[in-house]
Amino acid sequence: MSALxxxxxxxxxxxxxxxxxxxxxxxxxxxxxxxxxxxxxVFWKAARIGERLSPYVSICCIVMAISRLIG
Structure with a gap:
């Protein structure tokens, strides 16, 4: 199945x-x-989002990892 x-x-x-x-x-x-x-x-903007929102991005990574392990 496609990611889209x-x-x-x-x-x-x-x-x-x-x-x-x-x-x-x-x-x-x-x-x-x-x-x-x-x-x-687009790459520069994504890097800027990753730098400025790094605590939220890391929390999202942890939540996504847990959801992938459970599901």
């Missing part, structure tokens, strides 16, 4: 995308700072 049709899988993909972009920006900061507009701006 399953809401829990869609949330998991979005959450992993935010975490990956935030980690990539912390390791390679010059990679995401060059492109803030257009399609590549």
């Amino acid at each position: 049709f399953n809401f829990q899988s869609l949330l998991l993909v979005i959450l992993l995308f935010i975490c990956t972009c935030a980690y990539t920006r912390s390791v390679f900061p010059a990679l995401m700072d060059k492109h803030k507009h257009g399609f590549l701006g």
Whole structure:
């Protein structure tokens, strides 16, 4: 089943995308700072969300992990 049709899988993909972009920006900061507009701006915005909302993102990761283990 595609992640677009399953809401829990869609949330998991979005959450992993935010975490990956935030980690990539912390390791390679010059990679995401060059492109803030257009399609590549989505990666920069996801990294910014991951940085600014990191406590909430980490709580969501824990909740998602528990729900995946139980279900």
